[in-house]
Amino acid sequence: MIFILKFDPHIHSVYSCDSRSTPEDILKRAEEIELNAIAITDHNTIKGSQEAIKIAKKENKDIIIVPSIEISTDKGHMIGLGVSEYIPSGLSAIETADMIRDAGGLIIIPHPFSRYRHGLFCNTNPNMIVDGVECQNARYIFGHSNKKAQKLAYERRLARIGASDSHFLKSIGDSYTEVNTKGQDDVDGILKAIRHRRCKEAGKGTSNFLIAKEVFVKKVLKRYPKREDYVKGI
Ligand SMILES: [Zn+2]
Ligand SMILES: [Zn+2]
Secondary structure, rough: OEEEEEEEEEEEOHHOOOOOHHHHHHHHHHHHHOEEEEOOOOOOOOOOHHHHHHHHHHOOOEEEOOOEEEEOOOEEEEEEEEEOOOOOOOOHHHHHHHHHHHOOOEOOOEOOHHHOOOOOOHHHOOOOOEEEEEEEEEOOOOOOHHHHHHHHHHHHOEEEEEOOOEEEEEHHHOOOEEEEEOOOHHHHHHHHHHHHHOEEEOOOOOOOHHHHHHHHHHHHHHHHHHHHHHOOOO
């Protein structure tokens, strides 16, 4: 029997400063909903990802944590999947992609055609060399940009990624990637499977109601502490 891993490769923690989820709570929630693997992809920092890896190791958790980071390039966002080192923001897409490769990671383009969320392919050539694109980002309102990404993945035979892009605990796993690791259930097995396109998007997405509620809490009630509040003491 082929075992397909459920992997949510795009989750934000408190280190992103636009999420209130701690790495510890993210792990608990991921276990609760029976994900097999996750990646914490904070904006321009690997702190959340590294902290989750430490906790999982210490507590001997049965979940795979893929080290990662979401980097703000000068033209939009890019995820370095499998990356354990810091990669600076503000560089060109090509420079950033080279650094991800040098760090042994995969280049994944999150929300590639979503203009208001800094989708890279709104501003740069979608023919650049990447490993995969998010075909299903859970945070969409109409789904138009996901459809465009699905078409691109099909035409260019890119890895099809599904992800929650979670900024609050309840939305973790709303979309995810089904990965066929062929039995190699570890970080390398997941990266290898994605490199060989043995993956596809799945899940129902996050409800527009919950997204609206989150935006209200963030923008109107301003209940989000600054990143410095968390970085202290690490
Ligand atoms: Zn993003
Ligand atoms: Zn993100």
